[in-house]
Amino acid sequence: MTDTPTRPATSVDVARLAGVSQATVSYVLNDRPGARVGEETRRRVREAAETLGYVPHASARSLRTGRSGLVLLALSVAPTGRLVAGILDDLEAAFRERGYTLVQYGERRLRGVTAARAWAELRPVAVIAETYRLTEAAVRLLRSSGVRAVVGFGEGPSPLVATSVIDHAEIGSLAAGHLHDRGRRRLAAIVPKEEGLRKMGLGRLRGAERAAEARGLTVERVDLAFDEDEAAAAVAAWRSRDPGERPDGVFAYNDDYAMLLMSALLDAGVAVPGDVALAGCDDLPQARFTRPRLTSVRVESPPPDAGLVAAVDAAIRQERPLNPGEVLSRVQCALIARDSS
Amino acid sequence: MTDTPTRPATSVDVARLAGVSQATVSYVLNDRPGARVGEETRRRVREAAETLGYVPHASARSLRTGRSGLVLLALSVAPTGRLVAGILDDLEAAFRERGYTLVQYGERRLRGVTAARAWAELRPVAVIAETYRLTEAAVRLLRSSGVRAVVGFGEGPSPLVATSVIDHAEIGSLAAGHLHDRGRRRLAAIVPKEEGLRKMGLGRLRGAERAAEARGLTVERVDLAFDEDEAAAAVAAWRSRDPGERPDGVFAYNDDYAMLLMSALLDAGVAVPGDVALAGCDDLPQARFTRPRLTSVRVESPPPDAGLVAAVDAAIRQERPLNPGEVLSRVQCALIARDSS
């Protein structure tokens, strides 16, 4: 209850209590294969550790071994949505299984060398970060600070590091292809105005354009902020055109935007999917609660991220290096057709 | 480009290059007040550190000083939603400003001593975790491993640690009071069946009951899983009752559930809010996209969590201890009335 000014128990304390040397304690508690310690002694050591509530000092260990067991996951934007949450859980479990400690460390505002310096202080054994934050100098700094594996994630491969990619173009392509299959000919794609989303929006737009081009169509680009008034204005602008010039198939970047747009369309008396077919992305649970139910591109990462974790592990133990440009895993997309298209 | 087997630069390397002792390097780079080092020497040291790309070794420092500067944030469920994301950002910034490093470390499946042991290995200077995971033994272990501040968060204060509380009862109370104000007399509240949500659901239910009781009403408890079929069944069950027995005001735990329920109600031809008024919680952006627009309880934490961070900081530097039972911050709630009620 009262403040305990007693310093944490060390392996030396355990050794003293068990009546052995500190080295023996280390051998027993890590049970190093090949260490020759009698059964009875082992028991005494473990018991002493237990009664003292001994917890090894990760810093001391990492200092001694030169390896930290820390895998740093640096997200520049706090994860939102069940999809990412699930991926995180899986990643964490997979790394833990292999004896690493996955730690999430933002330094959200920083990038490049500044961020890398902060990360490197912890001497992680691997760093996973959004590809765009991994500048050449940053990667160099990390490497030279002892990081064995640097992995980027996000759009597209990188010439600097191995990556786990989300192919935004494919998402757009799937959506546009689907809209065309449903008989739509005048396609549009939303690109969010929000910094941080625009880049991805452009990637999805590019994919949509590619698919459209292959079918002899074009895609109208519509920049939109996540705001009801803007959405209403965009819809009004469409309605003021000649009927033959109005888009009849819209890929709304994601489900949030799709829901925003759907409410604006219905408010304006535009029939969905009668007048305009709508497709989102993310397959949010809420996508099933709109009327009409929302068509969406479902995005999911390969189950336990086995490929990525295994590759990082191999790189850490220096069995197989991670090659710059290499793609470690690729997010899977599938179109879930519902009533809005 | 090729693998650099050169080990990371240490302060000794910097010292050698600058032609001074390692101690001087330490004095200069930390610029310790009271350290007597000439301007010219300082310059040389900094330059040497720069050219070598020196990055201090956090583990070595923590080993030497006995303090890590690490604040561990342990979330048992990966954060989802913009609200939590914002809080995280603020927390991280606030701690960083005071020289700490906020690190998110799950060990999601563990609780009690097992989790505490994992956390303690990193010798964090503070641990913030869901209150229910902080058993008495866990808190003891953390304290004895040198953690200066242990903070719980979640429902209600705790006799074991200082807490940052989310008052679920108040949420329920606000919602129920509002439904009553809108003329509803037969109230119901949803309690999610999902493990991990149920506890919070019960808290919100309790609050709703309290508010109802004060107004001479009762609240019907409805256990529901996040599933369309279950929602449809629940609605069907209501409709099979005598009209006078059907609930006319429902607090749906949160906006997700409210949207689920709204779609089930509308599918069944029940008018919202005509027959049934509906209120959610979280004030999701999507709450404005349903028709009718969803009434919701908005939940937000006191701006930069100044109170919490300041208190933890003070406890770390042993200026003012954190008292068990103390409440460091309390989440604010407000009802946002829209068209569904």
Added chain:
DNA sequence: ACCACGTGGTTATACGTATAAGCATGTGTA
């Protein structure tokens, strides 16, 4: 009787850093 060898430990050391204590200088004061 001697060596070889397995068993069960111990002793010593290094990892990178912070900091107390010491040691040369120079400079002003009596």
Added chain:
DNA sequence: TACACATGCTTATACGTATAACCACGTGGT
């Protein structure tokens, strides 16, 4: 001239751990 004292460094040490190297002792083989 001698002394106090400030300035600008250096030397030495400890933090807690892992591990290489060494040592004592018994046992079996020749």
